[in-house]
Amino acid sequence: MSPRGPVPAPADPASLRELAVVEVVGESDVVVLRQVGREVGELLGLDRQDQVRLATALSEVGREVxxxxxxxxxxxxxxxxxxxLVVHVSGALRAGQHHADLTGVAAAERLLDRVDVQDGPDGPVVVLHKAVPDGALLGGRFDRVRAALARPRSADAQTELRVQNAELVRALDALAAREADLVRANEELEETNRGVLAMYTQLSDELEETNSGVVALYAELDERGRQLAAANDAKTRFLRSVSHELRAPVNSILGLASLLHDGDLDEDQRVQVGYLDASARALLGMVNELLDLARAESGRQHVHRVRVDLAALLAELAGTVRPLLRTGVDLRVDVPPTLVLHTDAELLERVLRNLLTNAAKFTEAGAVTVRAGRADDGHGVVVAVQDTGLGIAPEHLGEVFEEFFQVPNRLQPSVKGTGLGLPYARRVAEALGGSLEVVSEVDRGSTFTLTLERTDVPTLGRVLVVDDEEASRVVLRGLLADAAAEVLEARDGAEALATLAAAAALPDVVLLDVRMPGLDGPATLAALRDDPRTAGLPVVLMSSAEAPDVDAPFLDKAELDADGLARALRAATGGAR
Known part of the structure; x- marks a missing residue:
């Protein structure tokens, strides 16, 4: 098939209209056929190249005839x-002969849109297809084309040769022009390539220089980062050290003020001692804030997670905050009574107390509202503290969580704080696995939103604690109080085995001390593994000494807390129950 242009579909025989018939007997008829091909191409609106292609294809197939x-x-x-245009040529093929074996037909395939072979009454027929412009046959064009093709022709070989030579000269001129265009294009491409290469070289040099600068910048940034980290560590150590050093003399001042207050003083002296006591207590509060912030910044904020009834916690806080509210300001608490989460109750209370105290300080009229509920994703708890107070200017919103920044308070201009409460609250919120954000509008109030991710209290089912020390069992029982459905106890390995043998249902996990008189931890574990009933029972070993060389999870008693203990036991049992 020819690759030229869109390939026409086979024509419906009923739609064919005959233009001309050329009998092909000798070489002179091939010349006539070529002339007819050129003329019909011109009459049907083909361009010169397509006219030559059509004439050549017809003559090549005619020679095969x-x-x-x-x-x-x-x-x-x-x-x-x-x-x-559809041309049916008979006589080019013989029965059983394949058209691909004929050079003339193969040439026509390359020159025209389509070449088919059909069965005819006198043998195979080669069918040539060439698309023509649609307007070529509109109106009376068909009759005019047919009449023009009907005129007699002279099969003058010399004349046809001159025509073919002229066509060849035009084709050569066209090829020469195209070759000249290609030469110019190649020259332009080479020039462009030289420019691209020069630009690439320049960009490569600049990129190498830039990379060197970036490497140097990264090195400088790393050094600055180390310096900042060192400075931050130094600041934290300083705050922690100074806080500890200040607490002792402040506590001494409070003690001496208390002694003076109970002594023989006149009224003025008693008032002055009262001022001294109040100032010392304010100073102690600031020192404690510094110490808390230093502990939070150092990453040593210990989180002791327990079951927290949020409604009860907020009810207790509301009782301590109400006396701080101005006359006419309401405190509203909207918390579902069943909202329970697993977090550090003391740290959560500090954050909420800080938010409520700030709201009371900056609210002159209206209300302070606390709302709590499940987060939209269902996995967290959101506590929002909203007030109708002074609000925070937009330029200060990004600074309220910075250390030592204080929001201007026109209601109590004489009341000064440390500017550490909100930074500490945010760091504690992050330590609890959550976040603290604020939105505010001047003279309309602020809303601080605390989001905590952990909300569900994990349960471990039934846990058997095996330890010979009663104090250790008490501590473990307390650590497991909020995580285990039931805690069973045994004082040594023998009692543990007896308890398991008599139990109708096995516990979910065994917490086994390593060093015990009589049957110690490893021996008890071996006995459990030898009994088919307890062979698959999850066991976690624990000790204040080094871990024994046995195949079982191990916990260091010196580093136990509720969260780590529950996590280890859940891992041993394959997840929370």
Whole structure:
């Protein structure tokens, strides 16, 4: 098939309209066939190159006809919308002969849109297809084309040769022009390539220089980072050290003030001692804030997670905050009574107390409202503290969580704080696995939103604690109080085995001390593994000494807390129950 242009579909025989018939017997008929091809191409609106291609294809197939004997070429057209020229050539093929074996037919395949072979009454027929412009056959064009093709022709070989030579000269001129265009294009491409190469070289040099600068910048940033980290550590150590050093003399001042207050003083002296006591207590509060912040910044904020009833916690806080509210300011608490989460109750109370105290300090009228509920994702708890107070200017919103920044308070200009409460509250919120954010509008109030991710109290089912020290069992029982459904106890390995043998249902996990008189931890574990009933029972070993060389999870008693203990036991049992 020819790759030229869109390939036309086979024509419907009923739509074919005959234009001309050329009998092909000898070489002179091939010349006539070529002339007819050129003329019909011109009459149907083909460009010069396509006219030459059509004429050449017809002459090449005509030569195959002459070589085999005789035949004829019948030219048809198909109407729009897919107008085309269809030429049926008989005599080019013999029965059983394949058209691909004939060079003339193969040449036609390369020159035209489509070449088919059909069965005819006198043998195979080669069908040539060439698309033509749709307008070529509109109106009376068909009759005019047919009449023009009907005129007699002279099969003058010399004349046809001159025509072919002229066509060849034009083709050579076109090829020369195209070659000149290609030469110019290649020269332009080479020039462009030289420019691109120069630009690439320049960009590579600049990039290498930039990379060197970036490497140097990263090195400088790393050094600055180390310096900042060192400075921050130094600041934290300083705050912690100074806080500890200040607490002792402040506590001494409070003690001496208490002694003076109970002594023999006149009224003025008693008032002055009262001022001294109040100032010392304010100073102690600031020192404690510094110590808390230093502990939080150092990453040593210990989180002891327990079951927390949020409604009860907020009810207790509300009782301590109400006396701080101005006359006419309401405190509203909206918390579901069943909202329970697993977190550090003391740290959570500090954060909420800080938020409520700030709200009371900056609210002159209206209300302070606390709302709590499940987060939208269902996995967290959101506590929002909203007030109708002074609000925070937009330029200060990014600073309220910075250390030592204090929001201006026109209601109590004489009341000064440390500017450490909110930074500490945010760090504690992050230590609890949550976040603390604020939105505010001047003279309309502020809303601080505390989001905590951990909300569900994990349960471990039934836990058997095996330890010979009663104090250790008491501590473990307390650590497991909020995580285990039931805690069973045994004083040594023998009692543990007896308890398990008599139990109708095995516990979910065994917490086994390593060093015990009589049957110690490893021996008890071996006995459990030898009994088919307890062979698969999860066991976690614990000790204040080094871990024994046995295949079982191990906990260091010196580093136990509720969270770590529950996590280890859940891992041993394959997850929370």
């Amino acid at each position: 002459v070589a085999g004997g005789r035949g004829r070429a019948v030219l048809h057209v198909t109407p729009p919308p897919r107008a085309g």
